[in-house]
Amino acid sequence: MSQTGEPAGIVVPATSMSARAVVNGMNWTGDSYRSTSSMSGTARWDPDRFDPDRRDNEHLGMYNRIHYCFGAPLARIELHAAIPELFRRVKFSGLLEDPPPYRANAVLRGPRHLPMAIEGFTA
Incomplete structure (x- = not known):
């Protein structure tokens, strides 16, 4: 991130190194961010179900x-x-x-x- 901004109303300083996940697709400062497939429901597998034998994990x-x-x-x-x-x-x-x-x-x-x-x- 190169500038301070307020995605979803939260102030995020430009120097912030916090982890972020885009749960729902969004546009911010003119850039488009897609949601992560594991949280958006578009994944090929059920992200909320524990499966130790899951492939491509x-x-x-x-x-x-x-x-x-x-x-x-x-x-x-x-x-x-x-x-x-x-x-x-x-x-x-x-x-x-x-x-x-x-x-x-x-x-x-x-x-x-x-x-x-x-x-x-x-x-």
């Missing part, structure tokens, strides 16, 4: 705002306990893809996946 994990996961704080606490225990029990010998494939998205950064070679496991 670029999920947002424990994101924020409209996509915020209610269980995210508990999941983060569990990960702080589980990951050190995993590294204590498993010997990793390296990445299977080095460097791993990264997302081409400025907002959701990081590896697309992180396949690793495992040498051994102790109980």
Whole structure:
């Protein structure tokens, strides 16, 4: 955004880095913005139905705002306990893809996946 504006009556400073989602198509300062297909109902799948086997799922994990996961704080606490225990029990010998494939998205950064070679496991 290059200028301060008021979309939907909300003052948004030009320096704002807040995340935004266009739920309904809109025109603002002469520009047209289409709604996101996952929220507009034009998607090929039901965005409000949980389906862990959904194809083409670029999920947002424990994101924020409209996509915020209610269980995210508990999941983060569990990960702080589980990951050190995993590294204590498993010997990793390296990445299977080095460097791993990264997302081409400025907002959701990081590896697309992180396949690793495992040498051994102790109980």
